[in-house]
Every structure is written in structure tokens, then in C-alpha cells.
Amino acid sequence: MLSQGKVNRISKFDREKLDAPITVRVVFQKTGNLQYFSHLDLQRTWQRVLVRASIPMWYTQGFNPHSKITFGVPLPVGSEGMEEMVDLRIDRQITPAEIKAQLNAELTSEMQVSEVYIPTTAFSDIAWGTYQMTVKTPGDPIDNAAAINKIFAPDAEPIIMTKRSKSGDKEVNILPMIHSVKAVAADGLIKIRATLRAGNTENLNPEYLIKAMRDRLGILPEDGSTEEVWYRILRIGFHDEKGVAVGKWFR
Amino acid sequence: MNQNQKRMLLTSVSRPGRYAGGEYGQIIKDKTQVKARFAFAFPDSYEIGMSNLGVRILYHCLNLHDDIWCERTYAPWVDMQEKMREQNVPLTCLESGDPVSDFDFLGFTLQYEMCYTTVLNMLELSKIPLRAADRGEDCPLVIGGGPCAYNPEPVADFFDLFNIGEGEEMLPEIVRLYIRMKDEGTYTRAAFLHEAARTIQGVYVPSLYTITYNADGTVAAYTPVYDDIPKTVTKRIVKDLDKTPFPDKVVMPYIETVQDRITVEVGRGCIRGCRFCQAGMVYRPVREKSPEVVDCQCRAIFESSGYEEMSLSSLSISDYTKVNELTDSLLSWSNPNMVSLSLPSLRADSFTRELMDKVASIRNSTITFAPEAGSQRLRDVINKNLYEEDLMRAVNVAFDVGKNQVKLYFMQGHPTETDEDLAEIPELAHRVVSAYYQNPNRRKGQHPQVTISVSPFIPKPFTPFQWEPQDTLEEMERKQAFVGSCVHDRRVKYNYHNAKTCHLEAVLARGDRRLAPALEEACRRGFKFEAWSEFFDYEGWLDIFAATGIDPAFYANRRYGLDEVLPWDVIDCGVTKKFLQRENARAHEGNTTPNCRENCSGCGANKMGGERACCPKVK
Numbered sequence: 007m008l009s010q011g012k013v014n015r016i017s018k019f020d021r022e023k024l025d026a027p028i029t030v031r032v033v034f035q036k037t038g039n040l041q042y043f044s045h046l047d048l049q050r051t052w053q054r055v056l057v058r059a060s061i062p063m064w065y066t067q068g069f070n071p072h073s074k075i076t077f078g079v080p081l082p083v084g085s086e087g088m089e090e091m092v093d094l095r096i097d098r099q100i101t102p103a104e105i106k107a108q109l110n111a112e113l114t115s116e117m118q119v120s121e122v123y124i125p126t127t128a129f130s131d132i133a134w135g136t137y138q139m140t141v142k143t144p145g146d147p148i149d150n151a152a153a154i155n156k157i158f159a160p161d162a163e164p165i166i167m168t169k170r171s172k173s174g175d176k177e178v179n180i181l182p183m184i185h186s187v188k189a190v191a192a193d194g195l196i197k198i199r200a201t202l203r204a205g206n207t208e209n210l211n212p213e214y215l216i217k218a219m220r221d222r223l224g225i226l227p228e229d230g231s232t233e234e235v236w237y238r239i240l241r242i243g244f245h246d247e248k249g250v251a252v253g254k255w256f257r
Numbered sequence: 258m259n260q261n262q263k264r265m266l267l268t269s270v271s272r273p274g275r276y277a278g279g280e281y282g283q284i285i286k287d288k289t290q291v292k293a294r295f296a297f298a299f300p301d302s303y304e305i306g307m308s309n310l311g312v313r314i315l316y317h318c319l320n321l322h323d324d325i326w327c328e329r330t331y332a333p334w335v336d337m338q339e340k341m342r343e344q345n346v347p348l349t350c351l352e353s354g355d356p357v358s359d360f361d362f363l364g365f366t367l368q369y370e371m372c373y374t375t376v377l378n379m380l381e382l383s384k385i386p387l388r389a390a391d392r393g394e395d396c397p398l399v400i401g402g403g404p405c406a407y408n409p410e411p412v413a414d415f416f417d418l419f420n421i422g423e424g425e426e427m428l429p430e431i432v433r434l435y436i437r438m439k440d441e442g443t444y445t446r447a448a449f450l451h452e453a454a455r456t457i458q459g460v461y462v463p464s465l466y467t468i469t470y471n472a473d474g475t476v477a478a479y480t481p482v483y484d485d486i487p488k489t490v491t492k493r494i495v496k497d498l499d500k501t502p503f504p505d506k507v508v509m510p511y512i513e514t515v516q517d518r519i520t521v522e523v524g525r526g527c528i529r530g531c532r533f534c535q536a537g538m539v540y541r542p543v544r545e546k547s548p549e550v551v552d553c554q555c556r557a558i559f560e561s562s563g564y565e566e567m568s569l570s571s572l573s574i575s576d577y578t579k580v581n582e583l584t585d586s587l588l589s590w591s592n593p594n595m596v597s598l599s600l601p602s603l604r605a606d607s608f609t610r611e612l613m614d615k616v617a618s619i620r621n622s623t624i625t626f627a628p629e630a631g632s633q634r635l636r637d638v639i640n641k642n643l644y645e646e647d648l649m650r651a652v653n654v655a656f657d658v659g660k661n662q663v664k665l666y667f668m669q670g671h672p673t674e675t676d677e678d679l680a681e682i683p684e685l686a687h688r689v690v691s692a693y694y695q696n697p698n699r700r701k702g703q704h705p706q707v708t709i710s711v712s713p714f715i716p717k718p719f720t721p722f723q724w725e726p727q728d729t730l731e732e733m734e735r736k737q738a739f740v741g742s743c744v745h746d747r748r749v750k751y752n753y754h755n756a757k758t759c760h761l762e763a764v765l766a767r768g769d770r771r772l773a774p775a776l777e778e779a780c781r782r783g784f785k786f787e788a789w790s791e792f793f794d795y796e797g798w799l800d801i802f803a804a805t806g807i808d809p810a811f812y813a814n815r816r817y818g819l820d821e822v823l824p825w826d827v828i829d830c831g832v833t834k835k836f837l838q839r840e841n842a843r844a845h846e847g848n849t850t851p852n853c854r855e856n857c858s859g860c861g862a863n864k865m866g867g868e869r870a871c872c873p874k875v876k
């Protein structure tokens with residue numbers, strides 16, 4: 007039974023069963039208001055999105071059956087993402103285009119699916135994430151950009167920060183976790199492109215860069231008015247250790 | 258506030274998802290194309306408010322009108338409030354992000370008395386004057402509704418109007434009247450309030466009634482200031498629940514909320530008539546939805562939400578006449594879709610193996626019943642109409658299928674209660690423990706756990722016990738300790754409520770307009786979120802009462818006179834005062850009253866009409 011408004015949706019029960027479940031990768035954005043929701047919230051949301059989009063998920067057998075979904079690298083609260091990824095295990099015939107259309111009908115404009123495909127890479131291949139940061143702060147943007155480039159240069163002084171982990175707080179030098187930082191001034195703002203360690207083994211939250219700029223350069227003062235002082239972070243993609251993109255363009 | 262400012266604010270507080278908006282299912286309209294904007298406020302956190310079914314329904318009913326845009330707003334958590342004050346940011350609605358003060362209406366749902374200070378807190382955050390009398394023409398009209406509106410008097414001075422009863426039709430009518438008067442050019446705040454009070458059933462405009470008091474502090478009389486408005490305001494019901502608008506799509510929270518699931522009512526009202534229960538009286542007459550309609554509504558919400566859990570809502574679900582038919586049709590699609598069904602509010606006497614097998618939400622090993630009193634004598638006084646055999650049979654059904662945890666709800670402080678009655682609460686729990694060990698089908702190697710949860714009695718308006726005094730705080734606390742001292746088994750766990758909160762609840766529940774200065778002072782002192790124990794400040798309240806010359810015992814611990822004018826007598830909730838008096842007398846005689854299906858006891862609510870009701874038709 008289809009309810010009103012679900013024009014493109016074929017019930018999963020009307021689809022043919024596959025011989026064995028397969029994995030598909032869904033690439034989506036998490037922007038705007040969605041930056042305020044945690045990874046846990048995102049997981050719960052997707053469980054429901056998949057049900058209402060009638061995606062033929064494969065369910066584990068046994069007492070408490072559940073579908074299997076695996077996310078790429080969690081996006082920190084306060085960052086937006088253009089190329090977030092989730093792998094789904096499905097067990098009925100459905101095309102990537104159908105998955106995309108059915109999902110997009112059930113998602114808001116801030117979380118639309120851009121690509122669905124059969125993955126040939128694993129999330130464990132991810133080594134680096136690239137972020138686009140926009141900063142508005144008092145002072146000359148050109149001077150500030152130059153100063154930012156300097157403190158994050160490979161040969162700069164170590165940047166020691168307290169990093170939180172499950173085993174307690176640790177003092178670490180974040181510089182080795184930075185692949186590159188490039189800041190430029192544009193329209194009175196500072197635009198930064200930063201490639202940082204990402205993945206399960208080692209991950210650098212881009213907020214550490216903000217904190218370092220604040221501590222070292224005094225930009226983004228915390229008591230500044232919010233009209234004059236703000237920043238945004240957008241994650242735009244991932245690379246493996248060899249510099250090959252993991253995600254949309256690599257399959 | 259632009260997106261960049263919003264980001265800086267939200268990333269500086271805990272759980273920013275509460276303030277983000279942008280949920281799937283939210284309704285966005287073009288504000289230049291609508292004629293009235295309605296801010297629907299829930300005076301508690303987002304997590305609590307988003308779970309409320311009434312809000313879901315009324316949000317839908319208002320937004321069905323193309324020229325009305327209803328949005329949501331919740332009480333910001335304390336850390337957010339601090340930032341907002343620091344940065345001079347007012348309270349806004351989630352959908353548009355616009356300040357609440359820009360809206361035409363601000364509607365509060367009053368679900369529990371302990372939210373009153375949060376209501377004032379939200380008005381203050383919105384920069385709207387607390388008292389209706391101080392509001393200018395440009396201020397939103399502040400509306401109150403929900404269960405606490407049955408005695409709106411303690412908060413009457415803060416509201417422009419109240420909705421008494423069910424809002425599905427009344428609330429849109431109010432907004433339509435506003436639009437009409439604006440279109441015609443006849444609108445002024447005063448003219449609108451008068452017209453609403455005059456023409457829309459269920460509308461109570463407190464400023465249009467003057468109150469006089471007797472020398473002993475009781476109410477002398479309510480007098481309407483115009484001849485053409487009702488002397489008492491009769492509540493509103495929707496006549497046919499099947500035909501009443503119900504959302505087929507809900508706003509899906511991204512963050513975890515308290516009750517994040519499909520919830521559909523199967524009916525309103527309750528046939529039972531427990532004498533302490535306000536909901537059981539004020540939602541009369543008992544009306545049901547057809548099983549086909551309930552099934553369809555559940556299915557529609559499932560399809561548009563993807564929820565994995567579904568719950569039927571009712572004051573007593575097993576009294577729904579078609580409960581088997583309904584659960585069968587629900588399970589026919591919920592099982593293959595792996596949606597679990599839960600039935601709250603099951604009565605022990607109608608708890609069957611069949612129902613149990615159907616709803617056994619496998620993960621849940623606890624079964625809950627509410628005997629409300631420990632002894633049969635007292636259960637008769639409160640008209641619970643439940644026998645110990647029923648309870649024992651019910652727990653054995655649960656034990657048969659492997660459950661081992663039982664939760665039992667009780668109240669203390671019922672009229673005529675003695676320590677012998679109280680001692681029966683733990684005794685009953687002990688007997689449930691023995692029943693477990695005597696059950697041959699129990700799961701071997703497991704031990705039972707019986708939790709007894711005891712909350713103090715709070716006399717509520719429009720109940721047969723509305724006149725009864727609440728125990729003093731000392732007595733409530735003595736009884737709590739006494740019950741604890743009677744628990745002799747480590748398989749029995751004993752919980753009890755904060756008696757101080759219940760004392761204040763009684764004051765607010767039975768209060769009158771003279772409480773307004775105290776609430777105002779509480780707001781000035783920053784009181785809010787008082788339903789959260791960590792924010793409840795009893796000593797602070799005593800101090801405020803002393804400062805404002807209010808004796809809380811006058812409202813909580815006094816026996817109200819049977820022929821005294823009650824603060825809520827300005828409202829007619831359907832059930833007559835005569836009936837309540839009769840029921841009060843029967844309670845003191847220890848006599849029970851049959852339920853509405855066995856025999857109508859003439860409560861008077863049938864005069865309201867209603868489809869699929871069990872009441873006799875009025876001649």
C-alpha cells in the first residue's frame with residue numbers, strides 16, 4: 007500500500023530477492039541545521055529514513071533483527087559535510103538511481119543524496135579529510151591569512167594541545183596530523199583549506215585548528231560580537247594514504 | 258539572527274540540536290502569504306515537548322489552513338538562556354527563526370502545574386509583558402490550553418484567553434475570527450477577546466470575569482463583565498473522533514526525545530471513574546475511534562516516519578471495545594515491518610494471555626499495573642474496582658511467559674487512609690513475590706523484582722476528591738518512611754515521589770487568581786523547569802509565599818466546603834458538581850460505582866454528545 011505523496015516509491019516487499027545481500031554506498035550532504043546533530047543522532051535518523059524510503063535492507067537473523075548500516079568518518083558537531091558516506095546492506099533488487107530517488111524524497115534539502123554506487127574502497131582506507139573553513143575576525147584578512155599559514159607550516163613550532171580520548175586527556179603535538187593548511191584572504195574573510203588526519207586510528211577535529219589560531223594569533227576572540235566574529239567548517243572529501251580520493255570519484 | 262550568528266550561539270551550548278529546527282516534517286510557509294502566525298509553545302525542554310501528542314495534533318490542525326502558519330517553540334535549557342540574555346537574543350520559533358514577539362498568537366499547552374514558572378520564563382525570554390493587562394495591541398495574544406486549563410485561575414492574569422477542552426476545532430476558529438476581524442478592520446485586542454468569548458464555545462477570557470472573595474478567603478462569586486458572554490464557560494469537545502483531523506505526518510526530531518514513536522489515541526475519556534483522577538472526569542464523555550481509523554492513522558504515520566515503535570494511547574487501553582480487532586489489524590502490517598507495538602495503561606483485570614502474546618514487546622521484561630491502593634477497603638473508596646485476585650491472575654500470566662519484573666503504582670494519602678491501608682502496599686508486593694515462586698512456569702534460575710512506586714495524593718479540580726485536603730508535608734513524609742519500614746524483602750524495591758513537589762502541585766492545582774503575585778515573584782527569581790527535581794526549590798517557594806502573603810495550606814491542606822464556590826466553578830467540564838458530590842459521599846461510605854459500560858451513573862457529560870460514546874442519549 008502506498009500512501010499519498012510517495013509517488014516514486016515501490017514497496018520493498020514487491021522487489022525481487024537477491025541471492026545474497028550486497029553493500030551499496032550512499033554519499034550525502036549534512037549541511038545547515040544538520041551540523042548541530044551528533045553522529046548518534048544521524049545514525050538513528052538514518053535507520054528511520056531507510057524504513058520510510060522502503061529501502062530493502064538486509065536484516066540480521068535471530069532474536070532481535072536489525073539492519074546493517076555503517077558510516078564513514080563521523081562529522082563533528084558544528085561542521086557541515088558535502089561528501090558524507092554510509093554503506094548499506096540490501097537484499098532485494100533495486101538500482102542505485104532508485105535508491106537515490108527514494109531516499110531524497112524522504113530527506114530535507116539539507117541532507118540530500120548525491121551518489122549511490124557499489125563501493126570498491128573501504129572506509130578503513132581513509133587517511134585524510136579535507137576541510138574548507140571560513141573565518142570572519144577583526145584585523146586585516148591578508149595579515150591573518152599569512153600568520154595562519156605560518157603557524158601550520160610543516161616546519162613550524164610544535165602545537166601542543168590537550169586531546170580528549172577514551173583513555174583520558176593527552177598532550178599531543180597536532181602538527182604531524184596536519185597534511186596541509188592553506189589560508190587566503192577573500193571578500194574580507196579568511197578562507198582556509200585544510201587536510202587533516204581522518205579515520206578510525208587517528209582523527210584531528212578541525213576545531214583544534216580554530217583553537218590554535220585563537221591561542222597563538224588571538225583571532226576569533228571569544229568575547230567578540232557574533233556579527234563580526236564567526237567561522238564555519240565544511241568537510242569536502244577524503245583521501246587515502248597515497249592521496250587517492252575515497253568517495254564520490256573513486257569506485 | 259543570520260546563519261553565522263546562529264552557528265556561534267548554538268555551538269556554544271549543550272545539545273544544540275534542540276534549537277536548530279530543520280527537522281523532516283516541519284511545516285514551512287511563506288510568511289508574507291499568511292494572515293496569522295501562531296507560535297505553539299511547550300513550556301519545557303524540546304525533548305519533552307516534541308513527545309506530546311496534543312501538540313502534534315494542533316500543529317497539524319492549524320497548518321491545514323493555508324493562511325495560518327503554526328510554528329513550534331520550547332523552553333531553552335539553562336545554558337542557552339544564559340547566552341541569550343548575554344547576547345540579548347529573544348525566544349524564537351524553530352521553523353522561521355523569527356522572534357515569538359512578532360507572532361499574532363502565542364499558545365501554551367499546560368500539561369502539568371509545575372510548568373507554570375516556565376511559562377512565565379518563556380514570556381520573559383520573548384520580551385512579552387507577563388500580565389495580559391500590560392500587553393499592547395502589537396503583542397501576541399497569549400492562549401493557554403491543555404489539562405491544567407480546567408483550573409486556569411492561578412495563571413489567569415498571564416493569559417489573554419484559554420481554550421477549555423479539546424482544541425482541534427476551537428483553536429482554528431479563534432484564529433479565523435482574528436483573521437476575519439483584521440480583514441474587516443474591526444479588530445482591536447479588546448473587541449476580539451469579547452467576540453471570541455461571546456461566540457466561540459470553550460473560550461474563557463479571564464479579564465472578562467471579576468471575582469469577589471469572602472472574608473474567610475474563599476471565592477464569593479464570578480461575574481462576567483458583559484451580559485452577552487456565558488456565566489460559566491462550557492468546555493468544548495470534538496463530536497466525532499473519526500472525522501477529527503489527525504496528522505498523517507509528524508515532525509521527526511533528530512535528537513532523542515522522551516517518546517519518539519508513533520502514538521495514536523484510540524479514544525478519549527475513561528469508563529472507570531477513579532475518584533482521584535482528573536483525566537478520567539474531564540475527558541468525558543467516553544468516545545472511541547473506529548479500529549479502521551486508528552489502524553489507518555498508525556499506518557500513515559509509520560509510512561511517513563519510519564518509526565520502529567508504535568503505541569496506542571488511552572486512559573485505559575484494555576477498555577477499548579475493539580481492542581482485539583484493532584491489535585490484530587495493526588500486527589498484520591507491523592510485524593513484517595518490524596515495528597513493535599506497546600500498550601500502556603493496561604488494567605490488571607483485563608490483562609489476558611492473548612493480549613500479552615500479541616504485544617509482548619520482546620525486549621521488555623517489565624509489566625506495569627496501577628492498583629493505586631494497597632487494601633481492598635481503600636481501593637473501594639477510590640473506586641478502583643480492582644480485586645487482588647485480578648492482580649494475581651495478571652502477574653501470573655506475565656510470569657507464565659517468562660517475565661519476572663513487575664512494577665506497581667500506588668498513591669498515598671487517599672481520603673480515609675489509615676496506616677493499616679498503607680502497610681498493605683508492601684504486603685501486596687510481598688504476595689506478588691511469593692506468587693512468582695509458586696508459578697510452575699516461571700523462568701528457572703531467575704528471581705522476581707517487584708517495584709512499588711508510591712506518589713502522594715494531590716486533590717485535583719473536577720474530581721470527586723476535589724474538596725479533600727492533602728496530607729501535610731510532615732504527614733506525607735511520615736507515611737513515606739512508614740511504607741519503607743514495612744518492606745521486608747530485597748526482591749521488593751520501593752520508590753516514592755518528592756512530597757514537597759506534590760505539596761506545591763496541590764497549591765497550584767486548587768489555587769485561585771491570588772497566586773499570581775507569587776508566580777510573578779518566582780519568575781523574577783529565575784524559577785523555571787520545576788518539573789525537574791534539580792531545579793525545584795521548595796524553600797524558595799515558602800519564602801515567596803511568605804513574601805506575597807499567601808498561605809499554601811489554605812489551598813493544599815484545607816477541606817474545601819461542599820457548597821463553597823470553587824475557583825474553577827467558572828468552568829463547566831461536562832461532569833456536574835452534583836455527581837462529584839454524590840461520588841464523594843459514596844467514597845466516604847466505602848461504596849463503589851459501576852463503570853460506564855455496566856451502568857451509567859449520570860455524571861452529566863452525555864449532554865455534550867459525541868459519536869461512539871457509551872453514554873445514554875440526552876432526551
Ligand code: SF4
Nearest residue numbers: 853857858860863872
Ligand atoms: S453520562 Fe453516564 S455513561 Fe456517560 S460518562 Fe457519564 S456516567 Fe459514564
